[in-house]
Structures are given as structure tokens and as C-alpha cells.
Amino acid sequence: LDDPEAHIVSFTVEEDVAFGPCNLGLPREEILERVEFALEATRLGDLRDRNPYNLSGGEKQSLAIAGVLAMRPSVLALDEPTSMLDPLGRERVRGILRELNRRYGITVVFSSYDFEEVVDLADRVVVLREGEIVLEGRPREVLQNVELLEKCRVKLPEVTRLAVALRRMSVWRDPLPATVEEAKSILTGLLRNYVLREAGRLETRHGKPVITVRKLTHVYPDGVVALRDVNLEIYGGEYVALIGQNGSGKSTLARILAGLLKPSSREAEVRVAGLDVTKARMKDIVRRIGYVFQIPEHQIFHSVVREELEFGLRNLGIPEEEIKRRVGELLKVLELEEYEDEWPLALDRGKRLRVALGSILALDPEVIIVDEPTTGQDWRDSLYVCELLRKLNEGGKTILIITHEMDLVAKFATRVIVMHEGRILMDGDPRRVFSKPEILRRTWVKPPQIVELCQSLSGVETLLMTVEEFCEMFKRGGE
Ligand SMILES: Nc1ncnc2c1ncn2[C@@H]1O[C@H](COP(=O)(O)OP(=O)(O)O)[C@@H](O)[C@H]1O
Ligand SMILES: [Mg+2]
Structure with a gap:
């Protein structure tokens, strides 16, 4: 299941x-x-x-x-x-x-929904759309039907997406690759004709610290040590991705930042949005820090979507009219308008997550923490949530997302924090973090396909992380 x-x-x-x-x-x-x-x-x-x-x-x-x-x-x-x-x-x-x-x-x-997962696994791929089989065959044959696959909301391997984009630019003429190896052998030939220049850099904005964590250790009552002396500063306006192997302490850290879990160590200092969250009242915390659980169903209590979004505001004693207005706006932003009278738990995973997200956005918090918004929904839903968070980020919110989808980290995060066995293993801008695959391996993470591809090619100076950056390079190189 x-x-x-x-x-x-x-x-x-x-x-x-x-x-x-x-x-x-x-x-x-x-x-x-x-x-x-x-x-x-x-x-x-x-x-x-x-x-x-x-x-x-x-x-x-x-x-x-x-x-x-x-x-x-x-x-x-x-x-x-x-x-x-x-x-x-x-x-x-x-x-x-x-x-x-x-x-x-x-x-x-x-x-x-992810073709990359099945390419080297399956003998046969069956593509379903609205309950009907629309494609069937060996993975590499099926993969050539990119238009139809995209219509079926199948996520193509990144190297395939890259080849499709380059084909549209008339750079790529070969069959579409399914793996980094296949893409590499074709690109190596192509790259000879191009002068490659530096790709643009991600700019990291540094405001004032919004999250400060000092000497944070957490031991669960059964003796499991989940966090070990974590020290951390996150600045206003950052879009941070928290990554690392299963059980490395990501959710524990998120729950502590959101004031839902008290650190077991006395000397721990955890300040978020001006509050000492180890002591502050929940009522004050929820106005400044929004947290979406890893299993969003655990935070959905109401039988109707609209009520779920209204609940927090009502608790704060906001006037009814204002509540109706704010929630109406949110339903629109989250594309949940037509579901406002539905039972939240009857909606699909993507929408349930958006309901949970909506219930925290209603309170307009300064810091937004979302724990694995990319699981259990298709990648377009994930992309949608990440884009939405980017908009909020551009509006000044500080974002912390936990995810295992490295392509989304490469596309959205301005900073990546890598956890391993309760400690911070690496911390920096995505380009720097992804350029160290051997270290990432220790925490069961590997960089996205495009990074792997780029690192396997000679003659590319800057590490390219996304399909878009790769295409940019070809555009500039061809001038
Ligand atoms: N309520 C709990 N009681 C005891 N151990 C827990 C509890 N929640 C998580 N853990 C353990 O703490 C460690 C960190 O868990 P978690 O922070 O959920 O990891 P992540 O989110 O990185 O996968 C894991 O070893 C996990 O099994
Ligand atoms: Mg977790």
C-alpha cells in the first residue's frame, strides 16, 4: 500500500x-x-x-x-x-x-509515476491513463513516446527531458536516452562544436537570522538519539532543503523547530521567528511558524475542507468576515475551490497535502516548514507545491522543505543542509553540495541525473544542475 x-x-x-x-x-x-x-x-x-x-x-x-x-x-x-x-x-x-x-x-x-525508476527494472512498461492502457512495451521503446507520456503525467528521466529540450532546439537528433550513460555518449560528441561558458549562479540572499539552533541534542524516551549537537542558522528569505537518509533526524529537527517536540537536552537553544520555541505557547508559535507534517493526514481534523482552513483563524478570534475572505483567497491559490465542501481525507494525496498546507498558510506564518511534500503524489503536484513555496519565498517567507527529490532541490533550493545520523554533514549552496557525491553517498543521497551527467562530461566548467541550465549553456555556446 x-x-x-x-x-x-x-x-x-x-x-x-x-x-x-x-x-x-x-x-x-x-x-x-x-x-x-x-x-x-x-x-x-x-x-x-x-x-x-x-x-x-x-x-x-x-x-x-x-x-x-x-x-x-x-x-x-x-x-x-x-x-x-x-x-x-x-x-x-x-x-x-x-x-x-x-x-x-x-x-x-x-x-x-517516475520513468527513471522503471527503466532498468522492468521488462515491460504499461502506461495507464484514466483507467485505460495507452502504451505498452519495453521501457526504452515506450520512452520514445514523450508527448503521450507527458500527457499521462509520467515523469521522464531528466536526461530524457534534456534530450527532448535539445531536440526542440535542433541540437539533438539521436533517439532519446534513458540513462546518464546513454546521454553522455551522445553529448560528448555534440559538445565538441560548442564553446562553453559559465552558467549563471544562484544568488543566496542573506537577511537576518530567523532560525537559530544551538547545542541541540534530542534523545527519544526509548533511548534513540535522533539529533546530536546540531548548530544552525537560517536567514530570512532563504529557501532551504533539508536532505539525508531515512532516520537521519530531519523530521525530529522540523518538529522541534515547530515547537511540537521539546528537545531532551536542557542547554539546547532553539529560536524561530523571534520566539524561544522550547518555551513559547503554541498559540504564539502557530502564528509565526507553519509546519506541514510528513503524514499530512495526521493534522487534518475537520470533515470539510473549508472548515479545516478556517479553524486556526477562528481560534485566534479573527472576525468571521475576515476569515471567509482569507480562506476564500487561499482556496483559490491552492486550486481547492471546487473541493471546499468535501471531506478532506477523501481527496487524493496531492490535495490532502494542499489542505494541510492551506491550514497553516491561513495564519500567514513567517517561517514555513514542509516535511516531504513530494511523497505520495505525482511529480506535477510536487512541482506545484515547490513553485507555490517559491512564490511565498519571493514574498519574503523563509522556507524549509524536507525531500528526497534531488531534482527539486536543484531547481528550487538556495541552500541545502545534509543530515547524517543526527548531525549536519554538509551545508551550502546546492552546486557545492551536489559536487561532492562521495560525501552524499554516506547518507544515501545521490545528486540528480543532470549533475551526474555534467560531472561525467569534460569541458564544462560550472556544475549544471537542471535541464534548464543545460539548455541555457547550449544557447549561449551556440551564439
Ligand atoms: N517517536 C519516536 N520515538 C522513538 N524514536 C523515534 C521517534 N520518532 C523518530 N524516531 C527515531 O529517531 C530517528 C530520527 O527520526 P526522524 O527524525 O523521523 O528521521 P527522518 O525524518 O530523517 O527520516 C530515527 O532513528 C527514528 O527511528
Ligand atoms: Mg521524516
């Missing part, structure tokens, strides 16, 4: 994974062997004794995958199984699925 919590059945990770094989009545050794295999495959070995409910979102998703891997059924159907996993964790799960398919002949059905 695409909701990993719905899978949890036991009180420890290990028992949870063993539940399926036990029910199959398998011999003990077989059960143990399968549980080990599944825990190893999903990197949950060290977490075997933990309570599943206390896992991070991505760890829960890994657990759901481990549970089905251990069953080894003859047909394995996975519905967007890796949306909450870190980039290299996704690769690992795909590797395991390939192995199960080859070694045990298990038929795998894997649903995804």
Missing part, C-alpha cells in the same frame, strides 16, 4: 517482518532466513528491536516492503513503494526486486 502505517501489525520491527512468513506456517529456519534477507534488503537490521510506530516515515515504508519481501509470494504487487525512501535506498529496493525476480521467478508489478 502507499500508506506504510496501514501495514504495521506487531510491536517490534523483527516480529512485524516475521508475521507473514509465520502465517504461512513455514519452518522456523526458513522464517529466520527470510526475515534476515528482508531486513538486510531494506537496511532495517539495526532497528530490529524497535517499535514500528516510532520509526521515521521512510523507515516505516521500508518495513512495509520488508514484510512483503519476506512472504515471497509468486506475484508481488507494489504500489509506489519507494516514495518515502532516500535515493540510494530506492536503488537498493529495486536491486532486490530484480534479484527476487531472477532468482525465484517472482512476477513483480511495480507502480510508479
